[in-house]
Amino acid sequence: MGSVREIAKELGISPATVSRAINNHPAVAEKVRQRVVKAMNRSRYVPAVGKRETMNIAFAYTGDSSLGSPFDAALMQGMSQRMDQFGFDLLILDVRRAVLPHESFSQMCIRKGIRGAVLRTTTETRHTCEEIAEEGFPAVVVGDRFISDKINFIASDSQSTSREAVAHLIQLGHQRIGIAINVVDDSDHTDRLNGYKEALTTAGMPVDEKYIYRVPAHREGGVQWARRLATMPDRPTALYCTDPMTAVGVLSEVQQIGWKIPDDLSIIGFDDSDIRFLTYPTLTAICQDAQEIGREAFEALSSLLSWPGNGSAEPLIQRVLPTQLELHGTTGAPNRGK
Amino acid sequence: MGSVREIAKELGISPATVSRAINNHPAVAEKVRQRVVKAMNRSRYVPAVGKRETMNIAFAYTGDSSLGSPFDAALMQGMSQRMDQFGFDLLILDVRRAVLPHESFSQMCIRKGIRGAVLRTTTETRHTCEEIAEEGFPAVVVGDRFISDKINFIASDSQSTSREAVAHLIQLGHQRIGIAINVVDDSDHTDRLNGYKEALTTAGMPVDEKYIYRVPAHREGGVQWARRLATMPDRPTALYCTDPMTAVGVLSEVQQIGWKIPDDLSIIGFDDSDIRFLTYPTLTAICQDAQEIGREAFEALSSLLSWPGNGSAEPLIQRVLPTQLELHGTTGAPNRGK
DNA sequence: CTGAAAGCGCTTACAG
DNA sequence: CTGAAAGCGCTTACAG
Numbered sequence: 001m002g003s004v005r006e007i008a009k010e011l012g013i014s015p016a017t018v019s020r021a022i023n024n025h026p027a028v029a030e031k032v033r034q035r036v037v038k039a040m041n042r043s044r045y046v047p048a049v050g051k052r053e054t055m056n057i058a059f060a061y062t063g064d065s066s067l068g069s070p071f072d073a074a075l076m077q078g079m080s081q082r083m084d085q086f087g088f089d090l091l092i093l094d095v096r097r098a099v100l101p102h103e104s105f106s107q108m109c110i111r112k113g114i115r116g117a118v119l120r121t122t123t124e125t126r127h128t129c130e131e132i133a134e135e136g137f138p139a140v141v142v143g144d145r146f147i148s149d150k151i152n153f154i155a156s157d158s159q160s161t162s163r164e165a166v167a168h169l170i171q172l173g174h175q176r177i178g179i180a181i182n183v184v185d186d187s188d189h190t191d192r193l194n195g196y197k198e199a200l201t202t203a204g205m206p207v208d209e210k211y212i213y214r215v216p217a218h219r220e221g222g223v224q225w226a227r228r229l230a231t232m233p234d235r236p237t238a239l240y241c242t243d244p245m246t247a248v249g250v251l252s253e254v255q256q257i258g259w260k261i262p263d264d265l266s267i268i269g270f271d272d273s274d275i276r277f278l279t280y281p282t283l284t285a286i287c288q289d290a291q292e293i294g295r296e297a298f299e300a301l302s303s304l305l306s307w308p309g310n311g312s313a314e315p316l317i318q319r320v321l322p323t324q325l326e327l328h329g330t331t332g333a334p335n336r337g338k
Numbered sequence: 339m340g341s342v343r344e345i346a347k348e349l350g351i352s353p354a355t356v357s358r359a360i361n362n363h364p365a366v367a368e369k370v371r372q373r374v375v376k377a378m379n380r381s382r383y384v385p386a387v388g389k390r391e392t393m394n395i396a397f398a399y400t401g402d403s404s405l406g407s408p409f410d411a412a413l414m415q416g417m418s419q420r421m422d423q424f425g426f427d428l429l430i431l432d433v434r435r436a437v438l439p440h441e442s443f444s445q446m447c448i449r450k451g452i453r454g455a456v457l458r459t460t461t462e463t464r465h466t467c468e469e470i471a472e473e474g475f476p477a478v479v480v481g482d483r484f485i486s487d488k489i490n491f492i493a494s495d496s497q498s499t500s501r502e503a504v505a506h507l508i509q510l511g512h513q514r515i516g517i518a519i520n521v522v523d524d525s526d527h528t529d530r531l532n533g534y535k536e537a538l539t540t541a542g543m544p545v546d547e548k549y550i551y552r553v554p555a556h557r558e559g560g561v562q563w564a565r566r567l568a569t570m571p572d573r574p575t576a577l578y579c580t581d582p583m584t585a586v587g588v589l590s591e592v593q594q595i596g597w598k599i600p601d602d603l604s605i606i607g608f609d610d611s612d613i614r615f616l617t618y619p620t621l622t623a624i625c626q627d628a629q630e631i632g633r634e635a636f637e638a639l640s641s642l643l644s645w646p647g648n649g650s651a652e653p654l655i656q657r658v659l660p661t662q663l664e665l666h667g668t669t670g671a672p673n674r675g676k
Numbered sequence: 677c678t679g680a681a682a683g684c685g686c687t688t689a690c691a692g
Numbered sequence: 693c694t695g696a697a698a699g700c701g702c703t704t705a706c707a708g
Contacts, residue, residue: 004702014679019703022448024441027677041444041474044643046392046453048701054384054392054451056429068415077406080430089450090430091394092414097422103362106375110360110385112427113392113451136379219615248616255618277557278586278616280593305382342686352695357687365693386685 002043011039022047054113057083057301060093062129063122067092070244071272071290072120075142078294079118086302088115095128106137116301118142118294123186138304140297140317143290145187152304152317154296156288158188158270161323162195162240163202165268165286168325169238170203173333174266178236180225180246182217192242192270211236215246222249229265230257237334238266244275244285251279251330262332269330281329288323296321340381349377360385392451395421395639398431400467401460405430408582409610409628410458413480416632417456424640426453433466444475454639456480456632461524476642478635478655481628483525490642490655492634494626496526496608499661500533500578501540503606503624506663507576508541510671512604516574518563518584520555530580530608549574553584560587567603568595575672576604582613582623589617589668600670607668619667626661634659 004022008015013032021028021036022045028036039045059076066072076090083090091114099108105128109117116138119129126146132139133150141153169177179196182189197207215225222245229235229250241247247269254265261267261281269276269285276283300317307314342360346353351370358366359374360383366374377383397414404410414428421428429452437446443466447455454476457467464484470477471488479491507515517534520527535545553563560583567573567588579585585607592603599605599619607614607623614621638655645652 015701016679016681016703017677019701020678022445023703024438024445025704026440029677032677037442037444038474040448041476044453044476045448046451047448065418067418068411073406073408073411076430080403080405080432084432084435087435089436092418092428092430094418094422097425098427100362102364104375106379107360107362110378110383113384115382115384136376138379138382219612252616252618252620274557275616278590278613280590280618282590353685354687354695354697355693357685358694361687363688367693370693 002045007039011035055088056091056114057088058091058093058114058117060095060117061120062095063125065094074273074290075294078291079298082295082298105132106135116305118297140300142293142297152300154293154319156321156323158323159191159195161286161325162192163199165325166196166199174238176236178211178239180213180215180241182243183214189242217243217246219245219249222246223253226250226253240268242270244271262330263335266332267330284328284331285326286323287326340383345377393426394429394452395426396429396431396452396455398433398455399458400433401463412611412628413632416629417636420633420636442473443470444473454643456635478638480631480635490638492631492657494659494661496661497529497533499624499663500530501537503663504534504537512576512672514574516549516577518551518553518579520581521552527580555581555584557583557587560584561591564588564591578606580608582609600668601673604670605668622666622669623664624661625664
């Protein structure tokens with residue numbers, strides 16, 4: 001990797017001129033500037049010191065990455081809309097890989113020129129967020145909630161809407177209502193299960209464990225589960241799938257078997273993006289605005305970063321956004337003829 | 339923004355100790371290290387000089403960002419798999435916003451600590467890639483092709499598979515086969531149209547402009563177009579939609595109208611990810627492995643970066659990956675009764 | 677428009 | 693484990 005001195009020697013000019021050319025100082029001959037830039041790229045120049053300008057916000061996975069999921073894609077889209085506005089860049093980071101042995105999260109961020117972080121959690125790595133908050137690095141968790149007066153987060157409330165959704169199924173006349181929740185617990189899935197239970201209890205209906213299904217949160221999980229559903233005695237006439245991919249997997253597979261939707265099974269899904277419109281019938285779903293979470297997270301971070309660093313207490317930002325129940329084509333009255 | 343000197347004065351210790359604490363030098367008392375890290379975060383410390391370690395690869399949009407699209411999400415997922423392996427981080431970048439007035443692409447990258455770039459193009463910004471290649475900054479274009487001996491790219495060949503797909507429709511007995519291509523031309527969509535024309539010509543069938551439809555490449559575009567389709571005289575019995583979202587929009591909307599698929603219309607779509615499995619019937623589609631493009635792009639970049647910077651000619655990396663026709667439920671023989 | 681020299685902020689042997 | 697001082701690579705008035 002070349003240095004300013006080496007490039008200068010190679011081109012027979014002074015280090016000062018090389019520096020000026022790289023930094024686009026106006027007082028450099030255009031021809032010289034071009035020669036320097038080419039030499040710089042040829043030698044894979046990386047400035048070893050000097051005021052490098054980094055305005056990076058990390059989008060950091062504290063645990064396993066879910067990059068590429070509809071939720072994460074929408075989050076990033078939302079964030080990038082606001083970043084463009086404020087002049088930050090977005091750096092995708094795997095925290096466990098990025099942090100050196102014995103290094104703390106803040107030290108890693110400073111080393112990489114990161115000014116603030118949007119954190120993604122898993123059940124196993126929630127404690128990482130507490131450590132980061134303890135160190136005082138500007139950070140906002142998205143899609144998870146904490147009982148803490150130090151951790152900033154933007155999440156959405158799916159409990160009340162889950163209750164509303166299941167109440168809607170009850171109102172349609174369903175007596176046997178199932179719920180498919182992820183095999184891994186997190187605060188969101190717990191909320192959704194609680195909403196389901198509340199709706200049943202409010203309606204004076206029993207909460208039967210045999211209608212609570214643990215299904216892996218991906219399409220194939222829904223497909224596999226749908227095959228089992230067909231053989232179940234007293235099978236539910238309506239199902240609340242708390243994950244978008246599970247919902248779509250179930251929907252396509254039961255249609256494959258030959259069931260009419262919603263006559264043979266009502267399905268309420270969950271949607272982070274526009275997946276509910278891709279199916280036929282379009283999917284009745286609880287909708288979470290992941291782009292908005294991303295935008296809010298960035299605005300929270302932005303206000304943290306502009307906070308005067310004079311020791312005055314920082315604001316605590318904890319927002320819980322509403323979700324919406326959207327009625328589409330996969331819900332209806334139960335098929336009495338069955 | 340604090341400096342090492344300021345933090346030192348605040349804590350009543352020497353700048354040397356502050357520096358050592360921030361850089362995690364072993365010979366610092368744990369208690370001192372913690373106090374320094376907290377003070378560093380409180381004052382929003384950003385090192386103004388010093389060997390900051392950046393190993394950033396930019397995922398750079400030369401034109402309008404399509405971040406969040408299935409193709410881009412899959413690309414990023416593919417890249418991130420390889421990056422983890424090599425220890426790079428991924429920086430999302432909007433080139434037009436990031437480059438300062440009079441600054442070149444390489445200068446911007448050096449300023450931001452970027453070591454290499456994966457470039458996304460639009461029809462209007464193909465020339466940007468030529469300028470970047472001219473400057474010699476390590477870069478690989480994804481999802482677009484160039485006739486050039488300087489530009490590295492990883493793309494996929496959709497022409498021969500498009501021909502195969504349309505030939506399949508002909509073999510099923512379709513006489514009136516339409517194609518929906520994006521309203522904006524790019525090398526991919528041109529390839530797909532050419533494949534369509536080749537298949538017709540090979541079969542001795544005329545290429546009729548009235549069956550070539552310009553449809554915006556999003557779901558709503560497909561929906562709108564499907565509504566018009568219903569009123570067309572001599573409407574096609576089969577349709578090749580060259581964009582995933584268009585295909586899904588058409589499919590769900592014609593089902594809404596009450597058509598049976600594939601009896602009333604055969605549809606071949608295009609897929610970058612797993613969208614073909616989300617519909618019912620599952621979508622017959624030409625499949626492009628966007629994750630693989632991402633992985634290949636990163637490996638190309640990695641080999642460019644490890645090239646000895648001694649002036650020996652760099653390798654030119656131009657890979658065209660194959661696409662596959664996957665037969666699913668949306669294609670069949672035309673409905674003779676119609 | 678360019679170079680020689682002073683300066684910048686951080687890092688690092690050296691001494692304790 | 694810490695500090696005073698020399699050193700690093702880059703940048704920048706200053707002089708031409």
